[in-house]
Amino acid sequence: MTEVPSRDSLPKLIEVEEFFADPVFSGASLSPDGTRIAYLAPKYGRTNVWVRGVDEEHEDAVCVTHDSRRGIKAYHWTDDPRWLLYMQDTDGNEDWHLFRVDLDAPDEPAVDLTPLEPGSRVFGVEPLKSVPGSVLVWMNQRPMFIDVFRIDVATGETALHLEQPEPTTTILVDRDGEASFHSVLADDGTYEFSAIDPGTGERRFLGKHGGPEHPMGLPLQIVTPDGKGLLVGSYQDSDDLRLVRIDRGTGEETVVAAVEGHSLCTMGLIASGLPPVVFTSRRTGEVIAARFVGDRPRIEVLDPDFAEVYAALSALSDGVLGTVSSDESEQRWIATFIHDREPGATWFYDHGTGRSRLLFSPYPQLDPADLAPMTAVRFPARDGLPLHGFLTLPVGVDHEGLPLVLLVHGGPWAHDSWGYDPEAQFLANRGYAVLQVNFRGSSGYGKRHVTAAIGEFAGKMHDDLIDAATWVVEQGYADPARIGIYGGSYGGYAALVGVTVTPDYFAAAVDYVGISDLANFMRTLPPFLRPHLANNWYHYVGDPDDSAQEADMLARSPITMVDRIRTPLLVAQGANDARVVQQESDNIVASLRERGVPVEYLLAEDEGHGFSNPENQFRLYRAIEQHFAEHLGGRRSSPSPE
Secondary structure, three states: OOOOOOHHHOOOOOOHHHHHOOOOOEEEEEOOOOOEEEEEEEEOOEEEEEEEEOOOOHHHOEEOOOOOOOOOOEEEEOOOOOEEEEEEOOOOOOOOEEEEEEOOOOOOOOEEOOOOOOOOOEEEEEEOOOOOOEEEEEEOOOOOOOEEEEEEOOOOOEEEEEOOOOOOEEEEEOOOOOEEEEEEEOOOOOEEEEEEOOOOOOEEEEEEEOOOOOOOOOOEEEEOOOOOEEEEEEOOOOOOOEEEEEEOOOOOEEEEEOEOOEOEOOHHHOOOOOOOOEEEOOOOOOEEEEEEOOOOOEEEEOOHHHHHHHHHHHOOOOOEEEEEEEOOOOOEEEEEEEOOOOOOOEEEEEOOOOOEEEEEOOOOOOOHHHOOOEEEEEEEOOOOOEEEEEEEOOOOOOOOOEEEEEEEOOOOOOOOOOOOOHHHHHHHHOOOEEEEEEOOOOOOOOHHHHHOOOOOOOOHHHHHHHHHHHHHHHOOOEEEEEEEEEEEOHHHHHHHHHHHHOOOOOOEEEEEOOOOOHHHHHHOOOHHHHHHOHHHHHHHOOOOOOHHHHHHHHHOOHHHHHHHOOOOEEEEEEOOOOOOOHHHHHHHHHHHHHOOOOEEEEEEOOOEOEOOOHHHHHHHHHHHHHHHHHHHOOOOOOOOOO
């Protein structure tokens, strides 16, 4: 076995708290009139919303929310300078509510504008241009239907704006809230689009798009500001995902943005806070730029006016533009940048004067010199399918015979990309080589790559991970006797598959909110999701109500192979997880303990699908640190006093 590099040759050991504390500043945006900045910063031990003037400092800011139970991650300006909105759930259960804050009385308690019954939630919020002081809110007051409601922000008065006729149907509205397009998920998995006549409400069929190559749904579906077109992500006759406009009158398709050999990046549709798929003008509502997948994310600018702004913003950082916010005149801008070693630097830029300044860094305690570069890598799977990934190697040591952690992304219909990843940096700082691979089924690498995962859970999808780790060993970077696997959600399932399907390959594993029983997982998904499973879980894995398909699902489920596990295992789970219920982890742990197989189990009573509260993050990553140090030989910090 290769010797572990000496600690003297490694950079300073960065504490868990430095990597996983809430950012000091994040999520900044400009008010519509450009006079104020809102942003997220800690208060009461949690992330809350602060507001300050554009020329003021944090010392002058006012904390306008007061949540001491769970950090706030998403908020919205309104067209009235008095009101600000934010989203919050309860202990990670994802039953999101929309709250109103009075900026004229920031010490007053927030008002819940959506007092929903348990099991219902807010899915989205948009301003309603035609009715000042109002917003459109998508929520399922009817548990199986995501209807559109109009809420008067000042009074809280709520009215049904648009009722969806079927659970698989979506009525798409324009900026004025008028029904423009009808989209339905058909029985064959395609999305059928029709134009809606504004006078009669009658529908006129335009065409079909998609199928299993869109497991997360047809991307975007944005009505253009003039109401005459619909923007969607479509492969058309290509292997690459493009931005396409469907004409409302003729059904004709026009490519708005495409890059040969690259796909539109859809990660921004998965969770708030991720970089957007497209940038839109605050002034006009038009799409001004689109993001594509590559070794580094690639921005395609579509608007000549934004091209000037983009050039000026790009000069501020050698990273890739992450998010932007502007005032309604589009003279003042706030921009964040993606970088592998400088997380989320946020700049203010005035296009009128050309002046710019650094607003803040979210993690000022981290020195980029202590962090590791992330390098794009590519190699073939055993069946020849091209695979792409990212390799992060620790700084300050020889890159030979290192312990390796295979860090597996969730989804599985998501992808890893170049940028700052706190988990990869944390593990690299502990002396591990870290490999993130976009196995088949991952988004971002074309239609063929996505659909190659059909029927391949615990099959070729797992082979891709083994092939990727073996490639790192063959390059000389990793010690084959010290390979670990770690992932969350699908990545947790992949870790469990790793220690059951290939029980002798990994020296340690971490399953974080992972699936152990595919059939039980599907049966316990929230009811409103079930009508939308045709192109993902049903098509790629199977129908648990079909006995033959259920048998195949169980054969691909770690719970039925649990007697093969002999790899040291750490399991982490949130008690309020609405996606992968606690039972998925409980059953694996109980089975191992019945056999006397050691397993460490972290259960957080106040978390859901992933840990959010800092104290739970610290507990998780200290446990991971100790687990991998014991079984792979990386370095560790001193245990924290209880």
